[in-house]
Every structure is written in structure tokens, then in C-alpha cells.
Amino acid sequence: xxxxxxxxxxxxxxxxxxxxxxxxxxxxxxxxxxxxxxxxxxxxxxxxxxxxxxxxxxxxxxxxxxxxxxxxxxxxxxxxxxxxxxxxxxxxxxxxxxxxxxxxxxxxxxxxxxxxxxxxxxxxxxxxxxxxxxxxxxxxxxxxxxxxxxxxxxxxxxxxxxxxxxxxxxxxxxxxxxxxxxxxxxxxxxxxxxxxxxxxxxxxxxxxxxxxxxxxxxxxxxxxxxxxxxxxxxxxxxxxxxxxxxxxxxxxxxxxxxxxxxxxxxxxxxxxxxxxxxxxxxxxxxxxxxxxxxxxxxxxxxxxxx
Numbered sequence: 001x002x003x004x005x006x007x008x009x010x011x012x013x014x015x016x017x018x019x020x021x022x023x024x025x026x027x028x029x030x031x032x033x034x035x036x037x038x039x040x041x042x043x044x045x046x047x048x049x050x051x052x053x054x055x056x057x058x059x060x061x062x063x064x065x066x067x068x069x070x071x072x073x074x075x076x077x078x079x080x081x082x083x084x085x086x087x088x089x090x091x092x093x094x095x096x097x098x099x100x101x102x103x104x105x106x107x108x109x110x111x112x113x114x115x116x117x118x119x120x121x122x123x124x125x126x127x128x129x130x131x132x133x134x135x136x137x138x139x140x141x142x143x144x145x146x147x148x149x150x151x152x153x154x155x156x157x158x159x160x161x162x163x164x165x166x167x168x169x170x171x172x173x174x175x176x177x178x179x180x181x182x183x184x185x186x187x188x189x190x191x192x193x194x195x196x197x198x199x200x201x202x203x204x205x206x207x208x209x210x211x212x213x214x215x216x217x218x219x220x221x222x223x224x225x226x227x228x229x230x231x232x233x234x235x236x237x238x239x240x241x242x243x244x245x246x247x248x249x250x251x252x253x254x255x256x257x258x259x260x261x262x263x264x265x266x267x268x269x270x271x272x273x274x275x276x277x278x279x280x281x282x283x284x285x286x287x288x289x290x291x292x293x294x295x296x297x298x299x300x301x302x303x304x305x306x
Contacts, residue, residue, distance in 0.1 A: 117135050
């Protein structure tokens with residue numbers, strides 16, 4: 001069997017492989033008929049976690065990002081391969097930075113030297129909304145490559161210390177809130193248990209005729225409303241506590257990942273999408289006659305590591 005590009009693309013985009021199910025809303029033919037009519041513009045929806053995934057969801061999401069970024073890159077006729085597509089953002093307004101040919105003498109020996117990135121918000125609306133945040137593609141490339149190498153070598157030199165340092169930083173701001181969450185969880189769980197007992201007692205008294213139908217319904221509605229609120233609160237508190245416990249795991253995952261790239265001498269789009277969540281570019285400043293521009297690289301699992 002010969003696979004066409006369209007078939008492969010549809011397989012790669014199918015959420016079934018990550019454990020989800022995709023559905024489509026289709027209107028009925030008429031009020032009297034429940035038959036559904038096909039329509040090209042019918043809304044689709046995805047229901048997550050419906051079955052065991054064939055591939056890990058995070059890998060499926062990575063493939064979608066690669067497909068999207070490649071699709072955007074194909075729309076341009078630039079000889080420059082924009083490996084940063086979808087990753088570079090303005091640190092001030094949050095818009096993406098778009099790439100374009102720089103107003104410099106063409107360098108045929110190094111294509112990347114001929115292109116700059118610029119805030120797309122500024123490009124469309126001007127200085128009334130933002131500033132240029134212009135950075136050369138070569139400067140961006142070299143800065144990110146250097147940062148990846150730095151972190152990779154730190155991980156190789158002492159991965160245990162790096163894991164501890166990252167985990168501590170991730171959890172530092174949340175420790176107090178987690179302690180509070182644990183106290184609230186204990187209190188909410190206790191109250192939920194009390195409500196179950198109150199409900200059982202109320203039902204028994206209602207059956208024995210000690211509580212009227214009217215009072216039973218009123219109290220039942222009150223108890224049910226409080227139960228629903230408590231169950232929602234307990235779920236949120238458990239998520240908060242779970243997130244805190246994952247800090248160490250996230251730090252370890254990142255260190256194991258970054259160590260693989262200590263000896264890299266070039267960046268690829270796949271590598272960037274595997275390691276990096278986003279790159280924020282600040283407006284350059286002039287300090288003592290020197291142009292200084294800050295970049296914030298936010299890595300998968302751990303965020304920014306200065």
C-alpha cells in the first residue's frame with residue numbers, strides 16, 4: 001500500500017492517537033426529522049482522555065507544533081529557514097516576532113545574517129502600540145545556542161545540584177500556598193464527611209415522619225449545594241498540592257533532556273520545539289555606548305533559567 005502525503009498528514013493530526021476522540025456537530029434536516037445533514041463548516045470538538053493513548057499526548061502536541069510552524073514557513077519565499085517559527089515573542093506586548101529581510105548588504109555565505117526579527121504588533125500598528133524589539137536572526141541564533149550549551153554543561157557537571165536548585169526555585173513561591181491548601185483540604189474533607197452523615201440522618205428522620213416533605217426538600221437542597229461546592233474545592237486543592245509535588249520530577253525531566261545537547265554545534269527546529277516553550281525578546285538598550293538586548297528563554301518543564 002502506498003501512503004499519500006494527505007493520508008500521513010491526517011494520521012499525524014488525528015487526536016485519537018493521543019487518547020482523545022474527535023466529534024462533529026451536524027444540524028438536523030428539519031424539526032420533524034432527526035436525520036443529520038453533512039456540512040463542510042460543521043463545528044468539530046475533541047474529548048480528551050477517552051482511551052489509552054497510542055503515543056504520549058505531549059509528543060502528539062509537539063508534532064502539531066512542528067506541522068504548524070512548517071506550514072507557516074512554507075508561505076514565505078525567503079531562503080532563510082525560520083527554525084524559530086512560533087517561539088519568538090515580544091517581551092512587552094506578547095505578540096510574535098516576524099522575520100524579514102534586513103536592510104543590509106546581502107551575505108551569500110551566511111543566509112541567516114541577512115534577516116531580522118521584529119515585533120509584529122509594531123510592524124502592523126506602529127510605535128503607538130509597541131516598539132520594534134528588532135533583533136538579528138544571527139544574534140538570536142547564537143544567544144539561544146550558547147544558552148542551551150551552558151545549561152547542558154551545567155547538567156553534566158553536577159546534575160544532582162542542578163535538579164535541587166531548579167526544584168527549589170520552582171517550589172519556593174508555592175510552599176506557603178501549598179501548606180494553606182493542605183490545611184483547607186483537611187477541613188473541607190472533614191466537612192464533606194459530616195454532610196454525608198447529616199444526609200443519612202435527615203433521610204432516616206424523613207422516612208420515620210419526623211421531618212416534613214417541605215423541610216426535607218429544603219435541607220436536602222442546602223446540603224447538596226454545599227457538597228457540590230466542597231467537592232469542587234477539594235479537586236482544586238488536590239491539583240495545587242499535586243503540582244507542587246511535581247516540581248522535583250519536572251526538574252529531573254529537564255536535566256535529563258538538556259544533558260543530551262552539551263556538544264551541539266547547530267540548532268534545528270525539532271530541537272528548539274523539544275526544549276523551548278517560548279523566547280521573549282526585550283527592546284534593546286544603550287549602556288555606556290554599547291547596545292544591550294535581553295532575551296528570556298522559557299524552557300519546557302521549568303520555565304526561565306537565568
